[in-house]
Structure formats: structure tokens, C-alpha cells
Amino acid sequence: MKENEQYLLKINNLKTYFYTLDGIVRAVEGVSLSIKPGKTIGLVGESGCGKSVTAHSILRLLPLKTCKIIEGEILFQRQNNHEIIDLTKVDPQGSLIRSIRGKEIAMIFQEPMTSLSPVYTVGNQIIEAILLHNQIEYPEAREHAISMLKSVGLGMAESIIDEYPHRLSGGQRQRVMIAMALSCNPSLLIADEPTTALDVTIQAQIMELLKSLQKQFNMAVLIITHNLGVIAEMADEIVVMYLGRIVEKGSLEQVFEKPLHPYTIGLIKSIPIIGNQTKKRLAPIPGSVPDPLAVIEGCAFRLRCPAYKQKECTGHKESPMVEVEPGHYVSCLLYS
Amino acid sequence: MMAYILKRFLGMIPTFLIISIITFVIVQLPPGDFVTSAQAEIAASGGGMDAATVEAMRVRYGLDQPILVQYWKWISGFPRGDFGYSLEWNAPVWDIIAGRFGWTLLLSGLALVFMWVVSIPIGIYSARNKYSLGDNVFTFLGFLGLSIPDFMLSLMWLVFATMTLGISASGLYSPSMVDAPWSMTKFLDLLNHLWPPIIIMGIIGTAELIRIMRGNLLDVLNQQYITTARAKGLEEKVVIQKYAVRMAINPLISVLGMQIPKMISSSLIVGLVLSIPTLGPIFLRSLITQDMYLAGAILLLMTVMLLIGNLLADIALAWVDPRIRYE
């Protein structure tokens, strides 16, 4: 227990499966990661590798009937008495998880255009969250909502609060979402591809904003993205996922400067660099993500792996997670 | 909003005029006119009319005048609330149809209410319990409801009520109550005669609305803002009611606009079969006797109800959906 206490959130060997008519989708297949208070973790991987499912598992937002967490634990340290609870054990519709959602762990999503209900004003939707988790009266909640909108850089907060979402731009809506998420001072913010749907310039603004708010509110952030470039400025630690598994994790410098796993190396090569006259073409990772229903024996990446093709490894065994240098882990047969 | 309503209202006037012309032409389409069919009826009962009488009748009813003049005489009375003169009943059209118009509106309105009150909860249940036993039962009943036409259901009810239950199922009152003074018993008797036609009229629409509501809600439940609402920590009940159902109902309002004319025509048919004084029986009679002003006025009145119904549906839609309101 002692060791857990320095973590805000610790996921151990999480397995989340979907039971579909076509078969079992092993969306998350043994993920372990931990987040320290006030730190930023980047969860990276191609689309479909289970990043969102991992995030939804934390808040227990997965479909009740088709999805099950079959193994693992998600230990979370609560705000007031530092009590540690296992989120995989709580009732996904019960009052315990509801008192954590939005209050201690908040989440923002990829599609700012559809993240807010079009039939209620921005204020209605933010104030609702504030009133839900705080014992205060409406006028005070409204004041708080306005100040939150100001702190996410929405200058006309007094008028924006009474606008309907469709009157705002994508960037403004994402700011509204951030304001709503931070309105109850969460200790963890999960940002699931917060900038993927936005223009490049706005992407940078939103990332800047998240970075400054993180300091101001002193919260931990789990940023999910398929673009390593997005989090290069912000993350303390990086976790790379492939097909529901973690293939590499380490500090930002370790992963960027000494990437170990061939998949991570591929991801780094595929980052577009702004301002770079692209003489060198971007190098996308060859091949595509395998069918999610398939169960792959041994190393799941071998079919796309340059090392496997050059017969540097056999690829037919499970690769254990090894610590190559302090804090830098990789799961790859080349290193075991 | 007021400007929008006013604009829509003025926009209805040309539509109304065009439809009135079409109506007038349609009513005139059958060969002959009121006098010919009156002649035929008299002949059928063994009497006869000489040519002079026939001509005199034509002149008296204005049937000898050019069709444009006839149309103008008829339509120009509308703004004054004069809907023409029934040739058969020898009375102003409005006096004949006013009461029946009331029953038509009442039955259609209540059938619409019935549809909504029944279909929305069932639609919600079906969507939230997709493919459950209950969902399948409702789907089955829905298809059954969709496939039996209203006149058939009316006949089945008539036969079942009279033969099996031995109760009165046609008209507004039981025979013993027709002339009785108003009392609680008479009122209950009236209610007992009103609910079957309302349900019969509403059944097809209910089945349709359940399907639509179920589909909409399933769609809405997959939207991102539902996850946002849950991630805020809201209770599932609030998520469903405030976020999901509220959105899923919007498209039903446009469907409402389309249900209104269906309900009106259904009220005619069910009224005819169950002898309820809607516009149905008298409309049929006026078509048979070629009582053209009466038939025309009823047709036109139905059109107006349709136009107003659509306008109300559009206003309601703008009222519930800010994205439309702000355009």
C-alpha cells in the first residue's frame, strides 16, 4: 500500500473486452500505467489501439451490456481522505463513481462540435456540473462558470455563457469543455484527443492552454493522442500503446531521444514538423492495424516490424516488459 | 420569432388559393351537377321532373353561370366566414358542418395525444432495452398495428362490441341515452363511445412513432454529448431525460406535422364506420349528391387544418431547437 500512495492513479494489468456479435474485441489487453499527482502523461498510439477504451475504463463509461473489465485494477486516490479505491470494483451507475466523475476525474473529448448538447446553453451545461458537485446556490455557480470561461481564454464570457453551442467555433467549444471539466477542480483531467478535430493553429493554442491550466489548477493530466508531436511540449511521461498493449513507456526525453521499440521509432518518424520543408517525406508506419477481432500469438507488431522482416527477431514469443534504463520500459523481443 | 410566424402565415395564403382552385375543380369533376343527381334520385323513387323545373333549379342555384363566376362567388365569401350554401340541405354550409368540425378536431386531437403519450414511453423503453423480450413484443405489436387499416379495426370493434360484449359501439351515445338529459351517466356513456375510435385512429401512428422514437433515441444515445453528460457525474435518469429524450423528441415534432392530415382523414373514415358525427358521413353524402359547395368547403377546411397543423409543428420545432430558432 505504501508504494501506491505516491500515485494518483495506478492501472495494473487492465483487460477490457467487448463482446460483439462478430466475436470478442480485446480492446485493452493488459495495460499498466501510473500517474503521479500534478504530472502529465501522454498515451500515444494509432487509432483503434485502445486508448479511448482505457480512458473510458477509468471513468467506467463503457457500454454496460457489451463491455466488461475482465481483469486488473484501477487504483485511484481520492481527494479528501486520500483513501484508495479500485475503480474496477465500483458500480458503474452507482453514486460513488458519480461523485468521482466530473468532480475528481474530469474528461474532455475529441469532437468539440458534438460534445455539448445543442439544445441547452453553454451556461446551463457548465452550471449543472458545478451545482451537482458543490453545495452552492445558482447565482454563485453562475459567477463561477463565468470565471471559468474567462480562465480558459474566452474573453466575452458574460455573453458566451448564454449562447447555444452551435453559435461557437470548434476551438471555442473545446475551451468551453475545458472550462466545464475544470470547474470542480479535478485532481485528474483525461483529455481524449483534445485537438484532433481542430485546425493546426488552434491545436497549438489549446495545448498551451492545457499546459498553463495544469499548473494553475495543479492537476494531473492524461493526454491521449495519436500524434506524438502534440504532446512533445507538455508530457512528463509517455506511454506508447499498440493493439491494446503497452509497448514502451518512459520519460519524455527517454522516449523521444532513445526510442527503443520499432513501433515508437516509426511513430516518431511520422511526426510532421512544422516549418520543415519536407524534403524528407514523412515515413508512415507500413501496413495497417490488424483486425481487432484477431487474436495474435506472440509479438503483435511483428507483421509490420522492420526488425522482424530483417530476421533480427523471431517474433513468435510474448515479449515481457523489461526496464532498459531506470524508468524506461519496453516490451520487445529485441531487448529481452 | 413573431416575424417568422407572420411570414409563414402570409406564405400560406397563395397555397390556400391554389388548393381552393384544385378543390373546386375536383368537386366539379364528376359528370353532371347537383340537379342531375337530384333528378336521378327522384327518378329512382319513381317521380320525374320536367325540363323547365330542371332549368329553373339550375338558375336558382347559379349552376348555369360560367365556372369562374361560380368559383369567385364561393371563394369571395370565405373572408366573411361565408362558406357557401348547401344545395341539398338548404342551409349555409357552416351551420351544417360546425358541430361536425368540432367532433373531427376533438377526435383527431385526442388521437394525436394518445399516440404521443403511448409511443414515447414505449419508444424509450424499447431503445434502452434493445432486443429484450419487451422490445420484441412491442415491435411485433407495432407491426400488427401498422398492418391493420383503420376501417378494418373499426369494423372489428363494431362486431366484437356488439356481438361479444353486447354493448353499443356506434354513435356517440347508447340508444337509451340519446334523448336523456345531461347527467354523469350520460357523460360516461359518451366517453365510452369516444375512446374506441380514438385508439383506432391512433394505432397506426402509435406504431410509427414507437419505431421513430426508438431509432432516434438509439442514435442520440451514441452521441458524444451523452458521454459528456455521464462524465459530469449526472445520474443516468437525468442523462436520459434531459439529454437523450429531449433530443430524440425533436424529429417527432416534424412527424407530428405529417400525422395531422392522416388523423383528419382517419377521423372521416372511422366516423363513417362507427356513425360518429365527424365530417366523414356528411362529406361522403355531399360527394354522392354533388352538393358541391358543401363538399368543397369540407375539403378546403381539411386543407386549412393541414396547413395550420404544419405551421404549428414548425413553430414547435423552432421553439424546441435553438439551431432552427436562430436561422
Ligand SMILES: Nc1ncnc2c1ncn2[C@@H]1O[C@H](COP(=O)(O)OP(=O)(O)O)[C@@H](O)[C@H]1O
Ligand atoms: N462500443 C464498442 N463496441 C465494440 N468494439 C469497440 C467499441 N468501442 C471500441 N471498440 C473497439 O476497441 C478497440 C479500441 O478502440 P478505441 O479505444 O476507441 O481506440 P483509440 O485508440 O483510437 O481510442 C477498437 O478495435 C474498436 O473497434
Ligand SMILES: [Mg+2]
Ligand atoms: Mg479514441
